[in-house]
Amino acid sequence: MTGQLTRWICGLFGLILLAAPARAESPELDGDKPAQNFVIGYLRRAENRTAISRLSLPAENDGQAGAESGLDDNNVAGEFLGQKFSLAAHRLKPGEDPGQALADLEAKGARFVLADLPAEALLKAADSPAGAKTLLFNIGAADEILREESCRANVIHVAPSRAMLADGLTQYLLWKQWRKLLVVVGSHDQDRLWAEALKRSATRFGGKIIEERMFADAGGARRADSGVALVQKQIPAFTQNAPAYDVMLAADESAVFAEYLPYRTWDARPVAGSAGLVPTSWDPAYEQAGATQLQQRFERKFLRHMTALDMNGWTAARMIGDAAAHDAAGDTSAARAYFLSKDFALAAFKGQKLTLRDWNLQLRQPILLSDGRNVVSVSPQEGFMHQFSELDTLGLDRPETKCRLK
Amino acid sequence: MPFEMSRCAFVLALLAAGPAFATDAFVSNEKGNTISVIDVESMMLKKTIPVGQRPRGLVVTPDQKTVFVALGDIDRIAAIDTQTLAVSGEFDAGRDPERLDISPDGKTLYVTNEDSNTLTFFNLETKERLGGARLGVEPEGLAVSPDGKTIVATTETTNMAHFVDAERRKILANVLVDARPRMAAFTPDGKEVWVSTEIGGTICIIDAETRKIVERIRFEIPGLRAENIQPIGVNMSRDGKLAFISLGPANRIAAVDVKSRKVLKYLLVGQRVWHAALTPDDKFLLTANGISNDVSVIDVSALKVVRSIQVGESPWELVIPGPSKP
Numbered sequence A: 001m002t003g004q005l006t007r008w009i010c011g012l013f014g015l016i017l018l019a020a021p022a023r024a025e026s027p028e029l030d031g032d033k034p035a036q037n038f039v040i041g042y043l044r045r046a047e048n049r050t051a052i053s054r055l056s057l058p059a060e061n062d063g064q065a066g067a068e069s070g071l072d073d074n075n076v077a078g079e080f081l082g083q084k085f086s087l088a089a090h091r092l093k094p095g096e097d098p099g100q101a102l103a104d105l106e107a108k109g110a111r112f113v114l115a116d117l118p119a120e121a122l123l124k125a126a127d128s129p130a131g132a133k134t135l136l137f138n139i140g141a142a143d144e145i146l147r148e149e150s151c152r153a154n155v156i157h158v159a160p161s162r163a164m165l166a167d168g169l170t171q172y173l174l175w176k177q178w179r180k181l182l183v184v185v186g187s188h189d190q191d192r193l194w195a196e197a198l199k200r201s202a203t204r205f206g207g208k209i210i211e212e213r214m215f216a217d218a219g220g221a222r223r224a225d226s227g228v229a230l231v232q233k234q235i236p237a238f239t240q241n242a243p244a245y246d247v248m249l250a251a252d253e254s255a256v257f258a259e260y261l262p263y264r265t266w267d268a269r270p271v272a273g274s275a276g277l278v279p280t281s282w283d284p285a286y287e288q289a290g291a292t293q294l295q296q297r298f299e300r301k302f303l304r305h306m307t308a309l310d311m312n313g314w315t316a317a318r319m320i321g322d323a324a325a326h327d328a329a330g331d332t333s334a335a336r337a338y339f340l341s342k343d344f345a346l347a348a349f350k351g352q353k354l355t356l357r358d359w360n361l362q363l364r365q366p367i368l369l370s371d372g373r374n375v376v377s378v379s380p381q382e383g384f385m386h387q388f389s390e391l392d393t394l395g396l397d398r399p400e401t402k403c404r405l406k
Numbered sequence B: 001m002p003f004e005m006s007r008c009a010f011v012l013a014l015l016a017a018g019p020a021f022a023t024d025a026f027v028s029n030e031k032g033n034t035i036s037v038i039d040v041e042s043m044m045l046k047k048t049i050p051v052g053q054r055p056r057g058l059v060v061t062p063d064q065k066t067v068f069v070a071l072g073d074i075d076r077i078a079a080i081d082t083q084t085l086a087v088s089g090e091f092d093a094g095r096d097p098e099r100l101d102i103s104p105d106g107k108t109l110y111v112t113n114e115d116s117n118t119l120t121f122f123n124l125e126t127k128e129r130l131g132g133a134r135l136g137v138e139p140e141g142l143a144v145s146p147d148g149k150t151i152v153a154t155t156e157t158t159n160m161a162h163f164v165d166a167e168r169r170k171i172l173a174n175v176l177v178d179a180r181p182r183m184a185a186f187t188p189d190g191k192e193v194w195v196s197t198e199i200g201g202t203i204c205i206i207d208a209e210t211r212k213i214v215e216r217i218r219f220e221i222p223g224l225r226a227e228n229i230q231p232i233g234v235n236m237s238r239d240g241k242l243a244f245i246s247l248g249p250a251n252r253i254a255a256v257d258v259k260s261r262k263v264l265k266y267l268l269v270g271q272r273v274w275h276a277a278l279t280p281d282d283k284f285l286l287t288a289n290g291i292s293n294d295v296s297v298i299d300v301s302a303l304k305v306v307r308s309i310q311v312g313e314s315p316w317e318l319v320i321p322g323p324s325k326p
Helices: A002-018 A062-082 A098-107 A119-127 A163-177 A188-206 A227-239 A288-302 A308-325 A331-342 B007-017
Strands: A036-044 A083-091 A112-116 A135-138 A156-158 A180-186 A208-215 A247-251 A272-273 A278-280 A367-370 A377-378 B024-029 B034-041 B042-049 B055-058 B066-071 B076-080 B086-092 B099-101 B108-113 B117-121 B128-134 B139-144 B151-155 B159-165 B170-176 B183-186 B190-195 B202-207 B213-218 B232-236 B242-246 B252-257 B262-268 B274-276 B284-289 B292-301 B304-310 B315-319
Touching: A036 A062, A036 A098, A036 A308, A062 A083, A062 A288, A062 A308, A062 B159, A062 B170, A083 A098, A083 A308, A098 A112, A098 A119, A098 A278, A112 A119, A112 A331, A119 A135, A119 B007, A135 A331, A156 A377, A163 A188, A163 A272, A163 A278, A163 A367, A180 A188, A188 A208, A188 A247, A208 A227, A227 B139, A288 A308, A308 A331, A308 B117, B024 B055, B024 B284, B055 B108, B055 B262, B055 B315, B066 B099, B076 B099, B108 B139, B108 B151, B117 B139, B117 B284, B128 B170, B151 B183, B159 B183, B183 B232, B190 B232, B232 B274, B242 B274, B252 B274, B262 B304, B284 B315, B292 B315
Parallel strands: A036 A083, A036 A112, A112 A135, A135 A156, A180 A208, A180 A247, A247 A272, B055 B099, B139 B183, B274 B315
Antiparallel strands: A278 A367, A367 A377, B024 B034, B024 B315, B034 B042, B055 B066, B066 B076, B076 B086, B099 B108, B108 B117, B117 B128, B139 B151, B151 B159, B159 B170, B183 B190, B190 B202, B202 B213, B232 B242, B242 B252, B252 B262, B274 B284, B284 B292, B292 B304
């Protein structure tokens, strides 16, 4: 442990030393175009995200650091194109009206706003008067309803939906021939939605839910000193007497119990979903498709690892930068049209281009499966075919959608 | 492996094509931290030279006596003597050197530093850093015009081909290309620059004078996902008639007729083909296949894969020195 700590501290110093960039001659601009300035808004939820492991506690700038990193990349391109990008960030106070907060960002010139908001607040912002003048990028809400019944023409979804995450995971479990699934669901609304997505996915791809159990949040202290001993007794009891199953699927977005499951279940079975093998849009261990470059760039600047929320922020910022580079960020409707055109192809270290689903403005993307130390696999899995794009085997497809964009 | 042929058949193919020059091919093995040396006459692995961590970019000096290797993880460049096949020197290269090229007079080495957005110029005699040109995010591909006056460098995340004045070390133009440009190559007449775009899936052909994209080549392979067709390496025959495009995870080389821009044939090679090199007589193309850890040999006149040679772990680039010119 001491050795690890020493390595980490040395690494930290190394990062700081490397952080001073070798300045070279400054680039020259193309032509004499007047400089364009883009203010990108960033609207954050009031609530703090929770976690069981202290390693998963979000940093104060979780998400926003990713957006800033994306703007840095935009600004390097901007030096050649005569474009400047800056961030106007606002964190909601409890009870604050998201529409008013959006109006304040809009008054600062933000036409493109990254939103890390719960579903309800996101819809309030989108439906507000300021919402009509802005294009929102949902980076923090996985809710299906935002992409389906309550989809909005001014909200682009960069974050993958619960159905996409569930499909990415289930494809892999079925490729492993782990068909018999035991679902454990938390007692909060978002846990139930996550469990529904996992169950829908299992049915879709031919898995079998053999039982479902509910873990009630009794409000126990998460990491109290006596907690570990209690959990060690509690989890085996909770998971015993189950019919034969291959994998335990934990639906616990509220971070109440899932990370207590591995190594404590009654039967020796792997855990997936909210703990164990977790589907995500990014993982700090991911190094394929040139991702190491982005990871290192991020770590040098922020002295911490890059999270999925950071990556969603980076991706949204790069989408805006890409639109600007293609002269399509003058107004929100031009940008939206560009994202929906065949010219839009975002490179985001996922090994293939990311594009936008025209029926609900969801970004198509591969899903990474992380065990917390490494990326175990990237879905879609081989063999899951689609007539248009294999990425559309992840999440609700065009024929299934309930979204009617106006 | 369908492209494997028996040794006997290979020798027959060699006889039909005429012998290659007595030279060696140098292959950088990104994860093996070695350089594999292949005897080009026999197409047999001849030697494995240990170098520093993450060797990728390679370049041969105009006198053909030295191969320089970029060592990305230790920020250095190593020199390999093409006669003794041993490391003859090493110097600091700035952060994360990826690709290398050299001025036609052999005096200046150009390096893309992927991690610091820079094209760095080194005096090859003194190994001194002369200066740099600031580029976009993640510089990668490098090409020098036949007259030596212009360098083209691509940046993977900024999606640009930067034209740089070799003498003043200043950017002349920035051409926006398709997503994730990897490699640039001049046609031998210097009139065009071909840029491969890995995620865009295209070759963007840029007029070297107007610095505008004049045409795009797209690739289509029946039975293969479009997303898996990712152009990376670009190699032109010395007569300027043929271009060979490595298509990465499509495991194929596209042979393209330069004049008509038409794909003549897709050749199945090893897995995840990165870069390639032609023998000095242009009779064979050798490809570095990153996942199958081998080199495929293509008979250029027959457009056929005639052999594969096992090399080190994760082969990335290849160079083949020619007969030295006085």
